[in-house]
Amino acid sequence: MPARSKAQQQAAGAALAAKRGEISPSELQGASKSMYESMSEEQLREFAATKRKGKPEHVHK
Numbered sequence: 001m002p003a004r005s006k007a008q009q010q011a012a013g014a015a016l017a018a019k020r021g022e023i024s025p026s027e028l029q030g031a032s033k034s035m036y037e038s039m040s041e042e043q044l045r046e047f048a049a050t051k052r053k054g055k056p057e058h059v060h061k
Contacts, residue, residue: 002046002047002050003047003048003050003055004055004059005055005056005057005058005059006052006055006056006057006058007031007057007058008031008047008059009047009048009050009052009055010032011030011031011032011035012032012035012039012044012047012048012050013048014028014032015028015032015033015035015036015039015044016041016044016045016047016048018032018036019036019041019044020041035047
């Protein structure tokens with residue numbers, strides 16, 4: 001499932017970096033912290049790899 005917005009893609013990238021040990025999980029906040037706790041590395045990789053072109057900054061529910 002691809003990211004629906006640029007913000008979601010960026011949050012997934014931060015969570016993925018924490019999963020890989022590139023940054024400390026304590027540095028995460030908000031959506032990236034939630035994604036880190038609830039998603040696998042494979043799911044995060046898929047979200048983070050989404051192309052940003054044509055995506056809105058944020059998607060409102």
